[in-house]
Amino acid sequence: MQRPIVTHFFDEPTNTFSYVVQDPDSTACAIIDSVLDFDYAAGRTDVRSADEIIAFIHHRQLDVTWILETHVHADHLSAAPYLHEKLGGKTGIGAKIVEVQEIFGKAFNAGSEFARDGSQFDALFNEGDVFSIGGLQGKVVHTPGHTPACLTYVIGDAAFVGDTLFMPDYGTARCDFPGGDARTLYHSIQKVLALPEQTRLFLCHDYKAPDRDTFQHETSVAEQRQANVHVHEGISEEAFVKMRTERDATLGMPRLIIPSVQVNMRAGHMPPAEDNGDVYLKVPINKFK
Numbered sequence: 001m002q003r004p005i006v007t008h009f010f011d012e013p014t015n016t017f018s019y020v021v022q023d024p025d026s027t028a029c030a031i032i033d034s035v036l037d038f039d040y041a042a043g044r045t046d047v048r049s050a051d052e053i054i055a056f057i058h059h060r061q062l063d064v065t066w067i068l069e070t071h072v073h074a075d076h077l078s079a080a081p082y083l084h085e086k087l088g089g090k091t092g093i094g095a096k097i098v099e100v101q102e103i104f105g106k107a108f109n110a111g112s113e114f115a116r117d118g119s120q121f122d123a124l125f126n127e128g129d130v131f132s133i134g135g136l137q138g139k140v141v142h143t144p145g146h147t148p149a150c151l152t153y154v155i156g157d158a159a160f161v162g163d164t165l166f167m168p169d170y171g172t173a174r175c176d177f178p179g180g181d182a183r184t185l186y187h188s189i190q191k192v193l194a195l196p197e198q199t200r201l202f203l204c205h206d207y208k209a210p211d212r213d214t215f216q217h218e219t220s221v222a223e224q225r226q227a228n229v230h231v232h233e234g235i236s237e238e239a240f241v242k243m244r245t246e247r248d249a250t251l252g253m254p255r256l257i258i259p260s261v262q263v264n265m266r267a268g269h270m271p272p273a274e275d276n277g278d279v280y281l282k283v284p285i286n287k288f289k
């Protein structure tokens with residue numbers, strides 16, 4: 001079993017983990033789920049988090065093969081275009097991004113300039129697709145439920161699960177965003193839990209659990225099967241769907257959902273400048289519950 005070198009980066013304002021996944025036998029690496037810092041009140045972006053990744057890659061003298069997203073994130077902006085410009089590499093996301101683009105393109109009344117065909121990305125992945133990072137082989141597992149386009153990237157003994165599972169003491173991702181579905185997530189999670197039990201699972205987020213005071217980014221299939229508070233072995237599909245639906249009804253919107261989806265549906269690019277040369281994001285009024 002191939003064992004990639006995995007380095008995590010944490011953005012505490014959005015509780016997001018980004019990863020550099022490195023082939024131990026070459027200089028090839030991939031970046032998964034990068035963050036563009038965004039001060040919403042000031043409308044100002046910053047590349048501090050992305051620059052940390054760039055410095056790491058330069059220090060290790062790595063070559064970026066892929067810049068991957070597990071999904072269209074609703075809680076942070078992607079730094080993929082900035083990283084691509086600085087480091088090269090191909091961008092990739094799930095092929096079902098076209099559904100997400102359709103939903104949010106409509107919700108934000110994006111004009112005809114906004115292509116809803118995924119063409120902003122270099123690669124659109126489907127279930128079972130394979131890709132290479134040097135000598136490492138990655139495999140794509142479609143894990144919808146949180147969003148229709150969510151993917152898990154399985155690379156050797158490591159799986160990057162995006163927003164499906166969180167730490168065992170925290171549970172699972174919400175399913176109440178447009179296109180989300182709790183029953184679908186349950187089935188997707190079963191695919192992740194069917195991986196070999198020593199598989200290392202790398203999470204997209206951690207929020208700490210009530211009894212834990214440190215952030216954690218890594219767990220395993222065995223730990224999840226045994227102890228995940230929402231989906232451990234023995235919890236039925238019906239019980240999960242009921243729990244997830246009831247819990248989702250109590251959750252507020254993530255602080256950055258409005259800017260995040262407008263930018264991330266465009267692969268991390270801002271909308272085009274208006275006729276005065278400035279760039280704006282929209283806030284739809286009374287549109288989302």
Ligand SMILES: [Fe+2]
Nearest residue numbers: 072073074163
């Ligand atoms: Fe997400």
